[in-house]
């Protein structure tokens with residue numbers, strides 16, 4: 001199984017991404033979960049990460065708290081999408097499991113140094129603050145990373161928090177810039193992909209029909225989270241952004257994209273946090289990321305439902 005660290009700001013879609021990983025031990029070995037401020041403040045994201053591990057029946061998973069604010073900016077949150085707790089929808093008990101001692105950034109650094117080179121994949125599902133801080137503190141880790149598979153950015157779909165920026169990149173563009181320049185292999189799941197992974201009514205019914213606490217909780221989460229996108233974009237259901245990352249680790253053939261250059265806008269007020277993706281390869285700049293463009297959505301939901309049934 002592939003060893004990963006999930007860096008996350010749960011978030012209902014983060015929660016589903018974590019559940020999918022924890023349900024797939026044959027393909028994915030979750031070394032730890034590192035929480036970051038994003039959808040809601042850190043005090044809630046670290047707690048939500050533990051709630052999700054307990055929901056999965058995996059209270060032994062290591063969960064670390066990380067950075068509580070972006071590198072150079074004030075935190076922007078997304079309660080308008082995820083609700084006050086970040087995990088609105090189902091009623092889940094407060095976690096009994098404790099946080100693991102130590103800072104998330106140190107866990108990331110120590111793990112990459114301790115494991116054989118090229119055997120640990122980072123899976124960022126929120127703002128890139130923890131990852132960039134680790135890369136800045138310990139530049140030697142960059143060459144030890146197997147791959148960074150992240151949810152963030154957009155090209156043809158442009159923005160969801162401003163007209164040109166996707167939330168995770170917008171919240172900490174300086175961090176994103178560091179990550180995209182670090183030299184490790186990067187795979188990106190942008191809105192172009194995730195806005196095709198929509199929880200339509202039949203897909204939501206399929207979660208509920210599992211009849212398990214996990215199935216029902218995921219149905220309730222996506223019911224809640226769905227309201228925002230339905231009202232705002234008239235879409236058919238909630239986009240399951242972050243689970244695209246963990247699904248890619250299990251079935252990469254569900255996704256197609258291009259190896260291209262992606263740069264992050266950090267200066268312009270108008271387009272701050274934009275992922276300038278050279279899809280047509282017109283810039284002459286070196287490719288630094290595989291930027292996905294399409295998903296087999298039916299295949300993705302079949303995989304997700306089948307795996308959630310295992311928990």
Ligand code: BDR
Pocket residue numbers: 011012013014039078081125126151160166167168241242
């Ligand atoms: C991203 O922002 C968050 O609201 C979601 O959890 C996802 O990671 C989508 O733009």
Ligand code: CA
Pocket residue numbers: 008009010011013014039125126242
């Ligand atoms: Ca997220």
